[in-house]
Amino acid sequence: MAEVRAEMVANVWKVVVAQGDQVADGDTLVILESMKMEIPVLAEGSGTVDLKVEEGQVVQEGDLIATVE
Amino acid sequence: MAARIARDTSVLPVFESLLIANRGEIARRVLRSATALGVRTVAVYSEADEALPFVREADEGILLGPAAPAESYLDIAKVLEAAKRSGAEAIHPGYGFLAENAEFAQSVIDAGLGWVGPPPAAITAMGDKINARNLMADAGVPVAAGTSQPVQDVAAAVAAATDIGYPVMVKAAAGGGGIGMGVANDEAELRSAFETARSRAERFFASPSILLERYISGARHVEVQVLGLANGRIVALGERDCSVQRRHQKVAEETPSPGVSEELRKRMLTGAVLAGEAVGYRNAGTVECLVDPIAGDYVFLEMNTRLQVEHPITEMVTGIDIVAEQLRIAAGDEPGVDMTAIRSEGHAIELRVYAEDAKRFLPSPGHITVWEEPKGDHVRVDAGYAAGTTITPYYDPLLAKLCVWGPDREEAISRAREAVKAFRIEGPKTNLSFFTELLDSAEFTSGDYDTAIIERIRS
Structure with a gap:
């Protein structure tokens, strides 16, 4: 299982994939927004995605965004 | 009143x-x-x-x-x-x-x-980049080949690009800050760039209007500071070279531009005054241009109808307090200095200290534990933060502008190096170490660089 965590304090601007989707390594899972910049968060490894955030939510550095199993 | x-x-x-x-x-x-x-x-x-x-x-x-x-x-x-x-x-x-x-x-x-600030009509006239381009062309200010009407869909974009010739720059007409801008070298890239520009334009600028312009590779980004005085006269205070950019956003600026000849500078300053006159400009504004160093020519890009981030370097070489002049103009007063005898002396550099890592330039909000600014003659720091304050993710990443002046470019660069070393910020990541890299790079010190300088330093 691969955990995808936030690298910085940010707002979850867009959730690109749906809960339970099959994703491949490098697919964009969500797009964060911090300091007027969009930061795509990518899957590291392929599998089924389990999302831990929703659009509009604020994440702190290190917060879990999703797991890919 | x-x-x-x-x-x-x-x-x-x-x-x-x-x-x-x-x-x-x-x-x-x-x-x-x-x-x-x-x-x-x-x-x-x-x-x-x-x-x-x-x-x-x-x-x-x-x-x-x-x-x-x-x-x-x-x-x-x-x-x-x-x-x-x-x-x-x-x-x-x-x-x-x-x-x-x-x-x-x-x-x-x-x-x-x-x-x-300027009259609302001047803001509106320059706010739409397509309208601004057309106005400038009519006023005799050079513009790049491009679309004179909003580009409605991908098919229209492809047709326009065929007329203009690749590479083309795709932009949001109501845009700014480099958001949604993209270069396309062929039709496939254009289709993708158009979709990106359109979605960003709608999201950030609430307007889907898109324009295409001929992209000048190897261009420098040079702008002219103007002041529309209370008596209606437009004066140009000089140019700033803003070619050091990442993600189409400025990171460092200098004046005078090492890539602009005296003859070209004269033409650009004259063009900037024409641009201001065409919209009845008042107060401080900046006419942004692209300079093709090989052709020794320039084209109008857009006008920023406000005080510019990098105004301090113009202040350092001219001795004019631009904000004080803005206030005098707004009050209908005479300028505080003789605007018929604007003189520029020496060389000034601004480095934008951002809350972002120095490698990938990704945002890094956080609590500031140490903040020590460089001091000394001809060093100016315009800062928004201090030790004990917190950088939040809600606003842009600019922490401070580190500006230095020297009697010539070499001296200014050398003072900038010292000032970067003396600037201590702890807590969030900053791009300060990138400036050491920039100021030591052969390309920057040669003065012969363009808007792709950061990519080249990094490759």
Whole structure:
């Protein structure tokens, strides 16, 4: 299982994939927004995605965004 | 207004009081000149910014609302209410937020307040890049080959690009800050760039209007600072080279531009004055251009109808306090210096210190534990933060502008290196170490660089 965590304090601007989707390594899972910049968060490894955030939510550095199993 | 006509300008300040509708370093920068002119200052702030220096240093601070810009700095009604409540006589918008919002400018004027900016009609005329391009072409200012009407869909974009010739730059007509801009070298890239530009344009600028322009590879980004004086005359204060960019956003600027000949400089300054005259410009503005160093020519890019982030380097070489002049113009006063004899001396460099890592340039908000600014002759730091304050994710990453002056370019670069070394910020990541890399790079020190310099340093 691969955990995808936030690298910085940010707002979850867009959730690109749906809960339970099959994703491949490098697919964009969500797009964060911090300091007027969009930061795509990518899957590291392929599998089924389990999302831990929703659009509009604020994440702190290190917060879990999703797991890919 | 009668009281203002009777005012003795040698004794009374430009305005009794000024509200600064902005935050961070620029709010503090405006505060400094206003205070020096004897003006009472009013800061407005969001809940996220309560502890920042600009709030503390203003004579009065008024809370606008929550951190989200739409509920604070972008809320016109709240800003006007704050002006009313504090009895402010005028409003300075800084840059960003409401600075280029013609509706805001008009409502400030309608409220009977002094507007420290250009006429709303000039903001509107320049705000749409397609309209601005057409106006400039009519005024005899050179523009790049491009579309004179909004490009409606991908098919129209492909047809236009065939006429213009690849590579093309795809832009949001209402855009700014490099957002949604993309270069396309062929049809496939154009299709993708068009979709990106359109979605960003709708999201950030609430307008789907797109334009295409011929992309000049190897171009330098050079802009001209203008002032539209109270008597209607437009003066050009000189140029700034802003070619050091990442993600189409400026990171460092210098003046004079090492890539502009004396002959080209004259033409650019004349063109910038024509641009200002074409829209009846007043107050401070910047005419942005692209310079093709091989052809030794330039084209108009856009006009920023506000104070520019990098204005300090022009101040350092000319000795003109641009913010003080903005206030004098807004009050209908004579300039504080002789604008018929503008002189530029030496060389100045600005480095934008961002809260971002120095490798990938990704944002890095956080709490600042150490903040020690470089000091010394000809070193100027315009900062929005201090030790013990926190950088939040809600606003742009600019922490401070580190500016240095030297009698020549070599000396300015050498002072910049020292100043970067002496600047200590701990807590969040910053791009300070990138500046050491930049100032030591052969390409930057040679002066022969263009907007792709960062990519090349990194490759």
